[in-house]
Amino acid sequence: xxxxxxxxxxxxxxxxxxxxxxxxxxxxxxxxxxxVRLVGAAITGGxxxxxxxxxxxxxxxxxxRVLAAAMVGAALAASGVALQSVFRNPLxxxxxxxxxxxxxxxxxxxxxxxxxxxxxxxxxxxxxLVAVAAVWAVGTRLPLRDRILxxxxxxxxxxxxxxxxxxxxxxxxxPYAQLPTITFWLLGSFASVAPADLAWLAAVGLLGILPLVxxxxxxxxxxxxxxxxxxxxxxxxxxxxxxxxxxxLATAAAVALTGIIGWxxxxxxHAARMLVGARFSRVLPVAMxxxxxxxxxxxxxxxxxxxxxxxxxxxxxLVGAPALFLLMVRRRDD
Amino acid sequence: xxxxxxxxxxxRFGPAGVALSGPVSLRxxxxxxxxxxxxxxxxxxTLFRTxxxxxxxxxxxxAWHGTPARDLSPRDLSRFVAYVPQSPxxxxxxxxxxxxxLGRLGLMGALNAPGREDRCAASAAIDRLGLxxxxxxxxxxxxxxxxxxxxxxxxxxxGSSALVLxxxxxxxxxxxxxxxxxxxxxxxxxxxxxxxxxxDPNHALIAGNEVLLMSQGGEPLHGGVEALIEPGAxxxxxxxxxxxxxxxxxxxxxxxxxxxxx
Numbered sequence: 001x002x003x004x005x006x007x008x009x010x011x012x013x014x015x016x017x018x019x020x021x022x023x024x025x026x027x028x029x030x031x032x033x034x035x036v037r038l039v040g041a042a043i044t045g046g047x048x049x050x051x052x053x054x055x056x057x058x059x060x061x062x063x064x065r066v067l068a069a070a071m072v073g074a075a076l077a078a079s080g081v082a083l084q085s086v087f088r089n090p091l092x093x094x095x096x097x098x099x100x101x102x103x104x105x106x107x108x109x110x111x112x113x114x115x116x117x118x119x120x121x122x123x124x125x126x127x128x129l130v131a132v133a134a135v136w137a138v139g140t141r142l143p144l145r146d147r148i149l150x151x152x153x154x155x156x157x158x159x160x161x162x163x164x165x166x167x168x169x170x171x172x173x174x175p176y177a178q179l180p181t182i183t184f185w186l187l188g189s190f191a192s193v194a195p196a197d198l199a200w201l202a203a204v205g206l207l208g209i210l211p212l213v214x215x216x217x218x219x220x221x222x223x224x225x226x227x228x229x230x231x232x233x234x235x236x237x238x239x240x241x242x243x244x245x246x247x248x249l250a251t252a253a254a255v256a257l258t259g260i261i262g263w264x265x266x267x268x269x270h271a272a273r274m275l276v277g278a279r280f281s282r283v284l285p286v287a288m289x290x291x292x293x294x295x296x297x298x299x300x301x302x303x304x305x306x307x308x309x310x311x312x313x314x315x316x317x318l319v320g321a322p323a324l325f326l327l328m329v330r331r332r333d334d
Numbered sequence: 335x336x337x338x339x340x341x342x343x344x345x346r347f348g349p350a351g352v353a354l355s356g357p358v359s360l361r362x363x364x365x366x367x368x369x370x371x372x373x374x375x376x377x378x379x380t381l382f383r384t385x386x387x388x389x390x391x392x393x394x395x396x397a398w399h400g401t402p403a404r405d406l407s408p409r410d411l412s413r414f415v416a417y418v419p420q421s422p423x424x425x426x427x428x429x430x431x432x433x434x435x436l437g438r439l440g441l442m443g444a445l446n447a448p449g450r451e452d453r454c455a456a457s458a459a460i461d462r463l464g465l466x467x468x469x470x471x472x473x474x475x476x477x478x479x480x481x482x483x484x485x486x487x488x489x490x491x492x493g494s495s496a497l498v499l500x501x502x503x504x505x506x507x508x509x510x511x512x513x514x515x516x517x518x519x520x521x522x523x524x525x526x527x528x529x530x531x532x533x534d535p536n537h538a539l540i541a542g543n544e545v546l547l548m549s550q551g552g553e554p555l556h557g558g559v560e561a562l563i564e565p566g567a568x569x570x571x572x573x574x575x576x577x578x579x580x581x582x583x584x585x586x587x588x589x590x591x592x593x594x595x596x
Contacts, residue, residue, distance in 0.1 A: 088425035217447055220432075221439050223424045227388050232492065233412025233440020278426035281447070 007275045011289035015070065018293055022066045022300040028057045060195060066296055068193040068201060069312075072258050073268075073295025074288040075205045075250040080265030081272070081287045082212050082247035083132075085222045085280060086240055087151055090273075091327075093266030094128075094251045097155045100262065101162035102131025103248075103255040108169050108182055110256075117200055117256065125204075125252035132244060134158050187311035188261035190299050201257050208249030211242040212284060219243065219280040261313045263320025264291050270327055294319075338363045339414065339496050339527045340385065345394035347377065347384040353392040354380055358546065358554050362496065362527045367518060369538040369559075370531040372548030373572055378531040379420065381548075382498050385529070386417055398496075412440035416492035420500040422485040424473055430484050431469040434460055437491035459487040463517065479510045486514065490521070497521065499530040503537060515541040535576075535588045538563050547571050563588060 024030045030038075034050060038058045041048035048055070076094065083092045083099070094100045106127025110120035139154035166186075173179045212219075221234045222243075229236050254261070272287035295312070298319070302310040338361035346356030355377040362368055370378050383389045385396050387403035396403040398414040406414075416437065424433065437459070438452040448456075460469050463483045468476050473484065482505050489497055502518070503511040519541040522528050532538070538545055538559050545562040547555040549571035555562055562568075568588065569576040577589045 085426075090426065214445055217442065218439055218444060220428075220436055223426045223428060223433075224436065225419060225423070227383065227386070228417060228419060228422065230388060230408050231386055231412060231415065231417040232437065233407075233409040235408060235444070238444075273426070277432070278428045279432060 007286055008289065011286065011293060015289060015293045015296070018296045018300070019066050019070065022069075022296050023058065023062050025300055025304055026057070026062060028053060030054060030058060030062075034058075064195045064198055065190050065193050065299070067198055068258065069190050069295040069299040070292035071198070071201050071205055072190075072254040072261065073264055073291035073293070075201075075208065075254040075291075076261065076264040076295075077268040077272075077287040077291025078209055078212055078284060079247040079250040079254075080291075081269045081280070081284050082219075082243040082250075083265070084269055085219050086243045086247070088222055089151060090270065091152065091266070093263075094247065095260070095262040095265060096152065096159075098131035098135050098158040098162060099128045099248055099251050100255060100260050100265075101159050101166070103128035103252045104186065104260050105131075105162050105166050105169070106252075107256045107259075108166060108186075111182060111185070112169055112173050112178060117197060121200065121204055121252060121256040124256040125249060128248040128252050128255070129245075131158060131162060132248060184311070185259035186313075188259040188313035188316075189309070189311055190258055191303075191309060193257065197257055201253050204253035204256075205250055208246045208251075208253060209288075211246035212250075215239055215242045216281040216284055220278075223278070259313070261295075261316055263316040263324075264294060267320050267323045267327075268294060270323075339399060340529075341395075341397045341400070342385065343395045343397075345384065345396060346392045347380055347389065348392055349380060349389065351390070351392055355548060355554060356392070357394060358556065359394075360544070360546065360556050362529060364495065364525045364527055365522050366527050366544060367522045367542050368527075368529040368544045368546060369542040370529065370546045370548065371533075371535060371538065371562075371568075371571070372531075372546075372554075373550055376548045376550055378548065379500055381546075382417070382500055382529070382531070386415060386498060387411055409440055412492060412494060414494055415496040415498055416489035416494045418485050418489040418497070418499040418502060421505060422481070427472050427474050429470055429472055430465055430476060430480070430487075431456065431460065433473055433484055434465075434469075434487045434491050437488040438493075441493065455493055456487075456491045459490040462490065463487045464513075478505045479507060482506060483510070483514070486517075495525075496527040496529070499528070501532060502530050503532055503534070511537070512540065535563050535568055539586060539588070 020032055020035060023035060034054060037048045037050065079094045083094060083097060084090055103124040106123035107120050110123040135151065135154045135158050139151035142150040144150045170179060170182055173182055218234055218239055221229045221232055226236060268291045269283060269287045272283045272290055276282045276286050298312050298315045302312050302315055340362040342358055342360050344357040344359055346353040348354030372378055384391055387406060390404065398406060435448055435452060435456045438448055438455060442448055442452060460466055463486060465483055465487060468480055473481055486502060503514050506514060515537055518528050518530060542559050545557060545559055547562045547567055565576045565578050574590055579587055579589060581587055
């Protein structure tokens with residue numbers, strides 16, 4: 001049986017083009033030839049013959065930023081794919097289920113207490129895990145027949161509770177030194193990503209993606225009811241644990257570094273399913289590529305369309321809200 | 335003497351540890367079709383869930399191949415029995431072929447992709463149910479009857495020695511009902527043990543060797559088709575007037591209601 005990987009191929013090419021454009025655009029433009037020379041010089045150890053500023057812009061500023069955007073987009077999309085499977089709900093997402101808010105609360109507490117990035121990452125992970133566990137515990141105990149509705153209601157309740165706690169932490173923060181950072185960070189930002197942060201993001205993100213990749217075949221069982229999954233001989237507990245821990249790690253990695261960027265985890269998995277069907281093993285890589293592409297484009301737009309940077313969270317919401325509306329309309333048709 | 339796959343001994347069952355019905359004692363061997371009949375809410379699905387090890391028995395025991403269901407790992411149990419629930423739903427829109435392949439998940443290694451053997455089993459099940467023309471179609475784009483057949487194919491692809499089906503004919507038109515019942519009888523002839531529930535006693539006359547007739551309040555009755563698919567037993571179980579008649583070709587049929595219904 002021939003396997004077509006057209007979607008993956010096109011997305012990889014599109015991502016490469018978008019990344020090249022993103023690295024080139026800005027107050028100090030770089031052409032494609034410049035980029036090739038800079039990379040070539042780094043590989044061969046020779047001289048690229050460009051001003052030193054080009055070197056700094058590429059390796060220290062824009063390169064890491066574009067890479068961070070791609071990794072955050074991929075991590076959020078993967079997280080969305082996993083959570084939608086666990087909750088059997090195509091409308092589940094890290095932001096709707098309180099994972100993002102929980103991770104944000106953890107991270108903000110970390111910032112408030114002046115922790116290192118590692119400490120903030122751990123706090124973000126713990127916050128996300130507690131939030132998703134609370135939503136699961138409350139949502140599955142609601143006496144409603146409609147499980148999707150129960151979980152969404154629980155997500156809204158837990159999410160607003162976390163929002164209140166977040167507001168409280170903001171009040172406690174130093175209004176001059178910490179508050180601007182926290183506020184700006186709550187809408188997401190790639191502006192302050194340093195090359196050293198990338199290693200952390202990659203490591204924690206990868207740690208989150210790994211369990212998702214491991215269970216990519218068994219995860220399809222979650223389209224069925226709990227009873228059916230058990231009689232199939234699939235371990236429901238192990239499967240759910242792998243997906244929830246993986247999704248929370250991936251979200252925490254992204255949130256701790258660049259703040260809350262909503263909508264990606266909700267919309268991108270849908271787009272991926274429309275492209276390649278419902279199988280987890282294909283949705284996961286396609287959604288990750290699509291998320292990376294979307295995030296690179298959004299961040300590039302955010303720093304190019306206006307004199308001040310538009311936070312990526314604002315732009316994803318502008319794209320995501322109408323997209324969600326369209327999805328709801330489509331669902332009613334089915 | 336046929337070896338019994340399933341042994342149910344003085345089983346009392348119900349949700350949350352409260353006995354809803356029982357006691358039930360029966361053995362299910364290869365080649366047998368057990369038909370479970372009874373009014374709504376009498377506990378047919380609860381009985382199936384208990385047999386499948388999804389619910390603990392309130393009293394008595396359920397054993398597959400001599401091992402109590404509660405001591406079997408999900409993986410072992412999946413070798414013995416496959417389950418086709420009532421109106422099976424899906425959260426994500428798979429194609430019929432992908433959906434049937436889900437039946438193989440417990441047999442594949444936990445980290446493995448479906449192999450050749452899995453694809454062959456899925457294909458064989460699809461062919462047996464006549465789903466070949468729609469194998470590439472999305473589940474949301476096939477009829478309710480085809481979805482039900484796909485669920486049956488998924489159970490079949492699991493390759494277990496017994497099949498438990500909760501109202502497999504409920505959402506099917508007359509033609510598909512008979513097709514599914516004939517198929518179940520055929521699978522039993524091939525050596526599978528089958529248990530299914532239905533609301534139509536006539537189904538037991540088409541596909542059935544044994545009957546478990548459940549009623550509200552009373553003890554479930556277990557016996558042969560001739561003994562239980564008859565007006566007296568059925569009218570006691572359902573609380574209505576039931577008549578038996580012969581068709582022009584001499585086949586028995588059951589009819590309910592009419593003048594003098596209680």
